[in-house]
Amino acid sequence: MPSITYREALNQAHVEEMERDDSVFLMGEEVGVYDGAYKVSKGLLDHFDDSQWRVRDTPIAEYGFSGIGVGAAMAGLRPIVEFMTWNFSFLAFDQVVNSAAKMYQMSGGQYNVPVVFRAPGGAALQLGSQHSQCPDPWYSNVPGLKVVAPATPRDAKGLLKSAVRDDDPVLVIEGELLYNTKGEVPDEDDLLVPIGEAEVKREGSDATVICHSKMVLQALEAAEGVLEEHGVDVEVVDLRTLRPLDVDTVIESVKKTNRAVVVEEGWPSAGIGAQVVDDIQREAFDWLDAPVARVSGLDVPMPYARNLEKLAFPSAPYIENAIEKVCYIEDR
Amino acid sequence: MATKVVMAQLSPTMEEGRLVEWKLEEGDEVAQGDVVAEIETDKANMDVESMGEGVLRKRIVGEGETVPVGATIGVIGEADEDISDLLEEIESESAGAAAAESGGEEELAAAAEAGAEAGEAGEEPAGEDGGERETAGAPAAGAGGPSRGDGRLRASPVARRMAEEKGLDLSRVEGSGPAGRIIKRDVEEALERGAERPAAGAPAGPSPLREERVELSQMRKTIAKRLSQSIGPVPHYYLTREIDMGRALELRAELNERGDRSVGVNDLLLKAAAEALVRHPEINASWDGDAIVRHGSVDLGIAVAIDEGLITPVLRDAETKGLEQISRESGTLIERARERDLQPEEYQGATFSISNLGMMGIDEFTAVINPPEAAILAVGKTQEKPVAVDGELEIRKRMRVTMSCDHRVIDGAMGARFLDTFTAMLENPLEMLT
Structure with missing residues (x-):
């Protein structure tokens, strides 16, 4: 390929x-x-x-x-x-x-x-x-x-x-x-990915990270980090479509892992993650072992200064912290 | 690490408990599972067992005091460990509960504020704590104390679901999550440790009994010989006891409200007998000529009247079975006995029998022992009658039982002690379910 x-x-x-x-x-x-x-x-x-x-x-x-x-x-x-x-x-x-x-x-x-x-x-x-x-x-x-x-x-x-x-x-x-x-990318004439279908980008058993777009790359990096550091095996669900949301795939994964971290690049208030968390708490309440965590861009206009921009962007270390939190891993 | 001893919830309806007696002094060594104190619940007096080990460092609650379920009653830790932080936490937790109880709006606001502060100082920012926010109707949790300090057991939804599926009592599980929240791994560990306590419907677990032959003493030989000469060959005598069935019937009603299977009085009698026989293996025994055999299992014979006479199907290994299983299996056995459908191995070889003529209106009677069993319990009907209780006349539901004993195996006092346990089981039925 x-x-x-x-x-x-x-x-x-x-x-x-x-x-x-x-x-x-x-x-x-x-x-x-x-x-x-x-x-x-x-x-x-x-x-x-x-x-x-x-x-x-x-x-x-x-x-x-x-x-x-x-x-x-x-x-x-x-x-x-x-x-x-x-x-x-x-x-x-x-x-x-x-x-x-x-x-x-x-x-x-x-x-x-x-x-x-x-x-x-x-x-x-x-x-x-x-x-x-x-x-x-x-x-x-x-x-x-x-x-x-x-x-x-x-x-x-x-x-x-x-x-x-x-x-x-x-x-x-x-x-x-x-x-x-x-x-x-498969070398075929008619590669179609259906709208409205999320995809599990990495299978895991201990916690689910739900994300989309460039946050998928950050989540995959974070998954390797917590695996190495704590032996935590993370499942990464790529939403792919934000509207309509593929709630079924998210819920299936959360029911398996009992823990969820919802990640987005944008701001936290009324974000995509807010909607996903709402779906999780209604559909998978009895499967949750921890409050669902969210990771988002910081709630500020994006700074121009390079060091501050880096801090405001929800990169892998932030996601690792959130995974540790939902897995009740104390030392960080 | 120091651990708290808490007022455990020992019955579904228990909201508070009175500390009757401390079993340990401060400074006494204690191992996991040791009895630390006796408490009186709404239903019975029961033991509180230690979850940790070390030394009883502090008695928080004094004898005779009543505290809500979940309150800390003592602290166990290493002899030289610094527990001042923990004591401070316990103090603020009971202060928080008191503030919540006294109830004015100002106190509520203060408690909520304290909670917010604790949240900020702790690992969980208040803003991210949405999952644990309480509604205005439950102010105690606003104090942000440990899971049990506010009388409320904190457990993650999946932990609750797993515990329910496995019949695990969460009040006996220590939570390792924030604020003592019981999380999935705590439940998994508890299940692995077998800390699992049988709920009413769950099996009671492996048998604590083992078969053994007890050599005859000279006295025992003489008793056997002399009494067989007098009434032979099985020298019977009879012990009668009247049992207050009020609580047992309440429990039965409660169980029947919850379960889909109806539990009968007979099932409670079988369960009580099995539990009492485990505690008195000398009754669960047989005369074998040159020795007494104590049996390795409790196999209960159930006398069933049929058209042609009488047959006693045997409920095997009753000591390993929960109430629900006993009810189900005995029901099947009795039905098959009436249909004359039993195989010989199903009605032979009981170690103890029960004959109940209560449903036929019999007040009390004596039954004839079926050798080689050493005893049979004859059960009369439960009826309301006036009873003097603490100097007052009360109407109580009473049942008379008479045990026929083989005097070669069971002396009067032995039989009496067994009947005492049997009575206690039925009068405090939680005893036989936990």
Whole structure:
């Protein structure tokens, strides 16, 4: 199985879906001539016939081009709209939350909106507070949207392809820090990862870490840490889809391990983890051996200073502490 | 490490206990399982056993004092260990409980505040403690004391579920989690140690009995010879005792409310006899000519009237069985006896028998021993009658039993001691279930 980067995996998904279906097209700032701000769309402009407008550069006008995306989807096309990062999508919040998410219901089912919005989310390296944010809970709060947040190249490719084929608006939250990560991706034409299915990324028996996106990598690192230090065998559940949540997979794992740590990169208040903890306490109460622990980004605007940014980011050591806590390991 | 001795919950309805008597002085050595004190519960006087070992360092509660379930009554530790921190903790815990009891809003606020402070100082930040927050209706827990200080047993949900499944009494398990919370590993360790105490429905465990031959003394030979000449060949005599059945019937009603199987008075009699015979193996015995055989198990014969006469199916190894199992198996045996469906090995070789004619309206009677058993217990009906209790006349439910004894094996005083234990079992039925 070839090992490719997360970026290459997304690129393959674009190529395959655009070749498969003429109605699929990509638009966004710098996606064409410049090959994309993060080179996800590298080579696409050359690959597809320019006269067909399959890859369109747009002005720096998020509200406008995202609205065009919603309209094109209503008219029968399947647009992929790239925001350079999710931080810029806030200029288009109304198009995503009011237009895309509501159209199906408000038109009495007359219009599907099969649009994909995709962009990297969360912190990268010293981008400052306005450009380091996790939109995960904000959009996952909205009925009418589907939200996926793949952690691996395989899931990135498979989920983007599923998103393109979905008849509802799907938001794909990628990660700037993930684009260069490598992983095995099956060499098959039609790699589809279903929306709404979590995956156990590491099997274990002593505690469950529930996470998504780049936190999966941190959780896997933490799992090795506590195994070495305490012999604690951690199961890592990758949510993959944030809306709708795959509660069954989470509950099955927690019933097995009796302990849960819920991790997210974003802020704690009203976060994804708050929802997961709520599901756990209702569905697995009689299986819990400890209060469920949460790990999140610190409750502050992301600092620019490198040392402070490191402290605010929920890295593996924080997760290890939380695992020790739910396992009642005293010394830390 | 120093451990607390706490007022254990010894019955499902027990909320507080009175310390009747300390069995140890401060400074006395104590091993795990040693009896530390006697306490009076709502149902019976029972022993408190030590969970730790070392030396009884401190008696916290004085004789005659009553404290809630979970309160610390003493401290066990090493002889030279510094227990001042623990004593301070115990003091604040009882102060917290007192504040909660006296109840005004101000005290409640103070207790809650103290709890928050304790949380901050301790390992658990208050903000992360959501799982343990109490509603306003349960102020005692707000004091944030150890698990039992507030009269409330703290255990994780999965620990509770496991304990229930395995019939483990959590009040006998030490919690190793924060604030003494009993967690999964504590339950697993307790189960491994076999600290498991049989609940009413659980099996009582392996038999403590073993078969042995007791050589005859000269006196024993003479007793056997002389009395057989007088009434032979099995020289019977009879001991009668009247038993107050009030508590046993209450227990039976309670069990029947909880379980899906109905437990009968007969089942309680069988269980009480099995337990009493374990404590008096000299009754669970047979005359064997040149020796007395003490049996390695309690095999109870149950006299059952059938159309053609009488048959006594045998409930084997009764001393290893819990009440529920005794009830189930004896029920099957009796039913099969009536259907004349028993194989010979199922009605031969009992070590002690019970014949109950109470349901036929018989007040009391004497039964004939079925050799080689050494005794049979004849049970009359339970009836309400006036009884003098502490100088007052009360209506009590009383039952008369008469034991026929083989005098070659059982002397009068031996039989009387057995009947005394049997009576105590039925009058304090928790004795036979724990």
